[in-house]
Amino acid sequence: LSLSDCYAEDDIYRVVSERLATxxxxxxxxCGKRGRIELSRLDRDASLANELFDDLQRGDVVKVEGLTQKGAGWRIGKEARVVAALADKV
Structure with missing residues (x-):
């Protein structure tokens, strides 16, 4: 099953890389309905709403709301939400 088969929402993604920290x-x-995206968060933008970003690992499925486009990628700001998707659907 693909994510598209399990979820109708456009903001559901599967983590397909290891964390790249600088x-x-x-x-x-x-990867999601938008294809493969680069998602980044500045350390200063860490908040309770997006704290799950710190624990994401390859293979996790998450819902990400409130992204802003930054160059070729997407950015999680202080107000963006990162929540676990329902594991029983995948």
Whole structure:
């Protein structure tokens, strides 16, 4: 099953990379209905709404709301939400 088969929403993604961490920023690659995207969060933008981003690992399925486009990728800001998708659907 693909994510498209399990979820109608456009904001559901599967993590397809290991974490790429550099000074002040963390990045992951995710796949969903938009295709493969680069998702990043600045350390200063960490918040309760997006704290799950810190624990994401390859294979996890998440819902990400409130992204902003930044160059060729997408950014999680302080107000963006990252929540676990229902595991029983995949």
């Amino acid at each position: 000074k002040g920023i963390s990045k992951l690659y995710l």
